[in-house]
Amino acid sequence: xxxxxxxxxxxxxxxxxxxxxxxxxxxxxxxxxxxxxxxxxxxxxxxxxxxxxxxxxxxxxxxxxxxxxxxxxxxxxxxxxxxxxxxxxxxxxxxxxxxxxxxxxxxxxxxxxxxxxxxxxxxxxx
Numbered sequence: 001x002x003x004x005x006x007x008x009x010x011x012x013x014x015x016x017x018x019x020x021x022x023x024x025x026x027x028x029x030x031x032x033x034x035x036x037x038x039x040x041x042x043x044x045x046x047x048x049x050x051x052x053x054x055x056x057x058x059x060x061x062x063x064x065x066x067x068x069x070x071x072x073x074x075x076x077x078x079x080x081x082x083x084x085x086x087x088x089x090x091x092x093x094x095x096x097x098x099x100x101x102x103x104x105x106x107x108x109x110x111x112x113x114x115x116x117x118x119x120x121x122x123x124x125x126x
Contacts, residue, residue: 001126002029004095008111009120010071015095016114018105023072026099027059027090030124035061038090043079044101050076052110057100059090068100072109078102 003009008016013031017024032038040060050056050070057068079101083089089098115123 001033001121001124002095003117003121003124003126005117007095007117008071008114009117009123010069010114011123012069012071013124014068014071016071018109021105022077023074023103023105023109024099025068025071025101025103026094027068028120028124029094030126031066032091032094032098035059035066035090036063037061038087041083041087041090041100043081043083044076046076046079048076049106050074050103052113059087070103071114072103072105073107074103074105076101077104 013028015026015028038061042058044056051073054070055067056070059066080099
């Protein structure tokens with residue numbers, strides 16, 4: 001399983017790349033592998049406010065439907081429209097072209113609910 005060292009991770013298997021006050025969010029390689037072939041992604045609405053732990057997206061695979069939870073609090077400012085036509089990007093490139101959305105962070109990041117790459121690797125037994 002790939003666990004890039006420059007990202008933060010949630011215990012719910014989302015990754016976060018923070019640049020300034022914007023967090024780009026997706027699901028981890030571990031999560032996409034557990035889901036199997038992704039066939040649909042319900043993106044959040046641009047402009048919607050999310051809090052840490054809120055369900056803001058759904059990913060449907062050949063195995064199940066899974067909620068995606070916000071690892072930060074803020075406002076959704078962008079969604080990856082490429083996923084509408086090619087949801088398999090979550091499988092083929094989960095840390096790149098398979099990102100789900102960007103959230104402009106409100107206030108400071110609550111790092112108590114986020115893991116480093118080493119902590120996440122230990123969580124998944126990688």
